[in-house]
Amino acid sequence: MKDFIRPTLVLLIICVISGAILAFIYQQTAPLIAENKLKAEEAARRLVLPDAEFFKPVSDSSEVLYYEGYSADSTLVGYIFSCVQYGYSSDVKTIVGLTPELMISAITVVSQAETPGLGANCTKDDFTAQFTGKNPDNIYVDKDGGDIQSLTGATITTRAVTNAIRDAFQKLQDRL
Amino acid sequence: MNLVNVSSSPHLHEQVNVRRVMWTVVIALLPALIAAYLFFGWRSILITILGVVAAVGTEALVQFLTKRPITISDGSAVVTGMLLAFNLPPLTPWWIPVVGSIFAITIGKQIFGGLGYNPVNPALLGRAFLMASWPIQMTTGWATKLANAGVATVSGLKQTLITGGNAQLQNLITSATPLNLAQQIRGDIVAGTAGDSARTIFHQLSSLDYIKELFWGNIGGCIGEVSAAALILGAAILVYKHYxxxxxxxxxxxxxxxxxxxxxxxxxxxxxxxxxxxxxxxxxxxxxxxxxxxxxxxxxxxxxxxxxxxxxxxxxxxxxxxxxxxxxxxxxxxxxxxxxxxxxxxxxxxxxxxxxxxx
Amino acid sequence: MKAIQEFTKGIIKENPVFVMALGLCPVLAVSTSVQNAIGMGAAATFVLVCSNIFISLLKNFIPSKVRIPCYILVIASFVTIVDMAMEAYVPPLHKSLGIFIPLIVVNCIILGRAEAFASKNGVFKSMLDGLGMGVGFMLAIIVIASIREFLGVGTILDIRILPASYKPMIAAILPPGAFITIGLLMGLLSILQNKKKSKA
Structure with a gap:
């Protein structure tokens, strides 16, 4: 009986102590982590809609559908939505900025784990810049007859980005 | 001095050894090289020579550095270099066969102890390495001859069909080998994104006329793989010799x-x-x-x-x-x-x- | 053994990666860039030193029957601390190391040192042992990452070494590049050690 109580007690004590320490550290870091996330999202939004001064989320009953961007004097300067689609080896998440006329103002790829040197090049400016000024309702990769130039050797990634934007836009279109 | 050489059986030898087999393989590969010259021009020969020289040079250098007997005359490095070059697109940059051969010989062969100890085919390992490292250089630069009938018409046709006829001409150089094309079209058909016209193309690819082009080698592809006829001629030599x-x-x-x-x-x-x-x-x-x-x-x-x-x-x-x-x-x-x-x-x-x- | 030797043995003679072949998973996975390697090495070293100290302190308190769960608890706590601290203070590094920070828990070097060393030795020696092993791990991963980043991107620590016209050898930063690099380095090290032995 005795050689069963001691190990249990020791394990319990260690659990309690480490739990307490972790809880304390979590309390210290949680606000910082949340703030970092917000900052990163905010930075991405500014990148795709540089004219906007502040952003207002527009949500459904449960989730945020898109953001409206306003300039300093509260005029609407555009919309922002995010979209995601599976590429060659990972989910490729893109944030898209739209002008009030519903043309793409800029896009940025915020997370992906595609092949380095090929699909991973989708984060580069050379690639994302070509989306600017295009109509999101009608973008296709060149291999599919459109005018989005695919990354060399990474048509699948290009297609994921392009089709994700088009699909997400078409879903949102009526609400904008 | 070793005057009397007493060895164990067998005492009678047929004149078949590594050297003879390897050089016969080299000869058997020559028809395919000639075919490559006819279809892709002198560049295919240059790429092959670069591959062979790099393979032989690397073998000699590694064996010299590790103080092992230098065995480049057995022809195995020549075969490796040739096979590697045969697996490259004809318009690939000049350093691709060189780097590939160096990798194939050092990592694929010598590091395991040389000929006979390599777990996988060194030439193919070299190709896999090149494919992973420089996929762009390995998958573009297919056909030098744009007039190359088979590829031009078929892929041009595909482009016209899918885009509705008004899109820019598909860049033939970055476009496909027949297999590439067939896979794409088949993918489109299976996914349901291609019309009936894509089916026509697919059937055209498997028509007897096109198979003839495939057999003689008038298609896009790697240097040594395009002409089935030349390869079968070479293989016949090896089969006849029982190699x-x-x-x-x-x-x-x-x-x-x-x-x-x-x-x-x-x-x-x-x-x-x-x-x-x-x-x-x-x-x-x-x-x-x-x-x-x-x-x-x-x-x-x-x-x-x-x-x-x-x-x-x-x-x-x-x-x-x-x-x-x-x-x-x-x-x-x-x-x-x-x-x-x-x-x-x-x-x-x-x-x-x-x-x-x-x- | 002298105290200083407890530190130095981990660097070459008993290098956890090249000699003992421990903890290869994080080495292979995050050695795609030198920056990641330093981050991973530092995080693992921190956990290793802390867990060695604590386990050595607690060695008479922990009954041998439940020692493995206890070690894992101690290690996991430190890993979680590192994970949260990194996410709060260096988010870009945390993002690029991704899942491999939580996976330090199962890095066999750490549990291995706890079981093989810290549970039998004093606090000071255990700390030195942890530090030596951690530095050895970090050095190994940095060497591998330098080679892979140099060949696969043409940079070291994001500073361009090779000219921009260099066509990067992408295979070097893909998984096969990790295996080939680590194999060649292990071979090289064992050749050197054999030479040393035959001389002695």
Whole structure:
């Protein structure tokens, strides 16, 4: 009986102590982590809609559908939505900025784990810049007859980005 | 001084040795090289020479540095360099065959102890390495001859059909080999994104006229793989000399024929274009010259058959459902690794061996 | 053994990666860039030193029957601390190391040192042992990452070494590049050690 109580007690004590320490550290870091996330999202939004001064989320009953961007004097300067689609080896998440006329103002790829040197090049400016000024309702990769130039050797990634934007836009279109 | 050399049996030797086999393989590869010159011009010869020189030079250098006997005259490095170059697009940059050969000889062969100790075919390992490292240089630069009838019409047609006829001309150089094209079209058809016209193209690819082009080699592709006719001529020499035996190539090609007939078509099961799959891509080159490499294929007869069938199965799987249009090199590499296991599982009966009676 | 030797043995003679072949998973996975390697090495070293100290302190308190769960608890706590601290203070590094920070818990070097060393030795020696092993791990991963980043991107620590016209050898930063690099380095090290032995 005795050689069963001691190990249990020791394990319990260690659990309690480490739990307490972790809880304390979590309390210290949680606000910082949340703030970092917000900052990163905010930075991405500014990148795709540089004219906007502040952003207002527009949500459904449960989730945020898109953001409206306003300039300093509260005029609407555009919309922002995010979209995601599976590429060659990972989910490729893109944030898209739209002008009030519903043309793409800029896009940025915020997370992906595609092949380095090929699909991973989708984060580069050379690639994302070509989306600017295009109509999101009608973008296709060149291999599919459109005018989005695919990354060399990474048509699948290009297609994921392009089709994700088009699909997400078409879903949102009526609400904008 | 060693005047009397007493060795163990056998005392009679036939004049077959590594040197003779390897140089015969080199000769057997020459028709394909000539065909490459005819279709792609002098550049294909230059790429091949670069590959061979780099392979031989690396072999000599490594053996010199590790103080082992220098064996470049046995021709095995020449074969490796040639096979590697044969697996490259004709317009690839000049340093691709050089880097590939250096990798193939050092990492693929010498690091394991030289000829006879390499677990996988060095030339194919070199190709896999190049493919992973410089995929852009390895998958573009196919056809030098844009007038090259087969590719031009077919891929141009595809572009017209899919985009509705008004899109910019598809860039032929970055476009496809026939296999690439067939995989794309088939993918589109299976996904339901292509119209009936795509079916016409697919059937056109498997028409007898196009198979003729495939057989002679008037298509886009790697330097040494395009002309099935020239490769078969070379392979005939090796088969006649008994340097390769039928089990691996027949098992390989037979499996590819059957399976691609079964799953490679667009009209359901058993509608695949058999001849198209046999003569396109690197199958003939791979089945006769690379899968049959003595060091990396099984020694037992049943084992060789299993090896060939395994290669065929993997090739069709990669061609039909894989991310790459061609699977010959990867399937041979995978089966190379399985070779010791195959040998172990297919022991041959020793002369005089009797089955143990059931007690 | 002298105290200083407890530190130095981990660097070459008993290098956890090249000699003992421990903890290869994070080495292979995050050695794609030198920056990641330093981050991973530092995080693992921190956990290793802390867990060694604590386990050595607690060695008479922990009954041997439940020692493995206890070690894992101690290690996991430190890993979680590192994970949260990194996410709060260096988010870009945390993002690029991704899942491999939580996976330090199962890095066999750490549990291995706890079981093989810290549970039998004093606090000071255990700390030195942890530090030596951690530095050895970090050095190994930095060497591998330098080679891979140099060949695969043409940079070291994001500073361009090779000219921009260099066509990067992408295979070097893909998984096969990790295996080939680590194999060649292990071979090289064992050649050197054999030479040393035959001289001695």
């Amino acid at each position: 390769i035996e039928w089990r691996i190539p027949i098992g390989y090609i037979g499996t590819v024929a059957f399976l691609s007939w079964m799953v490679g078509g667009i009209d359901g099961l058993f509608s695949g274009p058999i001849l198209f799959h046999i003569f396109s891509g690197g199958l003939i080159l791979g089945a006769f010259f690379m899968a049959t490499d003595m060091v990396t294929s099984p020694v037992t007869k049943n084992g060789r058959l299993i090896f060939g069938i395994g290669c065929g199965l993997l090739t069709v799987v990669i061609r039909t459902w894989g991310g790459y249009p061609e699977g010959v090199s990867y399937s041979i590499l995978i089966m190379n690794i399985a070779t010791p296991l195959i040998d172990k599982l297919t022991p041959q009966k020793t002369f005089g061996y009797r089955k143990k009676s059931n007690k």
